[in-house]
Amino acid sequence: MSNQLGAGVTPEALTEAIEKSGYPLQSTVFNLLESDFTVQQEWGFNDRLTGEMRSCDLLAIKELGHLPAKESRIRPSLAVVIECKQSDLPYVFFSPAKRSWRLTLPQITGLRHEHIAVRTDDSKSSWLLTVMQALEIDNDPFLNRGGFSIMSKCARKPKLELTGTDAYNGIVMPLLSAAAHFAKSSEPRETWQWLDAFLLSAVAVLDAPMVAARTTEAGTELELTPWCRLFRHEPETQDAFVPHVGRTAAIDVVHKGFFRDYLLDHLIPFAEKVSTRILRHNEIFATGKGFAPGMDKNSRERIYERLRPTE
Known part of the structure; x- marks a missing residue:
């Protein structure tokens, strides 16, 4: 049988079908990443709810500046799980929200400990800090950016209507499951002395209108925006x-x-x-233990500058 298009399938119709799918966008995003990242397309992961094998469009990893192994036990990298979606109809973002103090994604994965136990000299107590808190980077403007708690996609039924199902099933849940799988799979073995530290982030790239909707006394205000942060709360x-x-x-x-x-x-x-700060105190983040003077007096400011390894 010759390799040719069948009856009724024209090159024009096939091209139109391809361009309406998300694959051209995925290829575009891949091309933007490949010069700086190691990129895996259709990266497989186990769904955290069903256990079934699925895939996200892209996993991109960029190794950041690092010290020789004799000087640092940690090699920092940036890891990004990515979903790409294309639509002629808008995605709409509602319910402006501030960042939660307990933000669990972006997160640092690959270390042996999720928290750093900090002892001090003016109390017998110890402080249990998240890695972000110990890095004293949890208040960085990138993390503190405001966002939204609801994302919907427009659909014609036959009038224009909003549906949250497509965005939830096609973007939110796959990205959260992919991130959870990456975090689990990057856990080090007990015998490892040298560790990776991945700053793990989840990103959706849209080739579609993006609209922020805000309700005011005068009515609903709409604003086109190139970047929205979506906060997803779970128990x-x-x-x-x-x-x-x-x-x-x-x-x-x-x-x-x-x-x-x-x-x-x-x-x-x-x-x-993150890389610069984690390398400076790599022994602390590798062991999960540190010392900082004056914690009983001040446990909120300049912790990172006071940190040093335990003896």
Whole structure:
């Protein structure tokens, strides 16, 4: 049988079908990443709810500045799980929200400990800090950016209507499951002395109108925007330190035309800042233990500058 298009399938119709799919966008995003990142297309992961094997469009990893192994036990990298979506109809973002103090994505994965136990000289107590708190980077403008708690996609039924199902099933849940799988798979073995530290982030790239909707006394205001942060709150396990607070993940939703600027001006500079700070105190973050003087007197300011390894 010859390799040719069948009856009724024209090159024009096939080209139109391809261009309406998300594959051209995925290829465009891949091309933007490949010069600076190692990129895996159709990266497979196990769904955290069903256990079934799925795939996200792209996993991109960028190794950041690092020291020789004899000087640092940690090799920092940036890891980004990415979903690409294309639509002629808009995605709409509602319910402006501030960042939760317990933001669990972006997160640092690959270390042996999720918290750093800090002892001090003016108290017998110890302080349990998240890695972000110990890095004293949790108040960085990149993390503190405001966002939205609801994302919907427009559909014609036959009038224009909003549906949250497409955005939830096609973007939110796959990215959260992919991030959870990456975090689990990057856990080090007990015998490892040298560790990776991945700044893990989840990003959706859209080739579609992105609209922020805000309700005011005068009515609903609409604004086209190239970057929206979506906050997704989920319950915490009962054995967590503060289970009633839950976990809040941030997914950055970025328009295709802004994606390069997002990488170069926002995400990568933040990742490089994390890398610099984690390398300076690599022994502390490798062991999960540290010392800082005067914690009983001041446990909120300049902790990172006071940190040093335990003897």
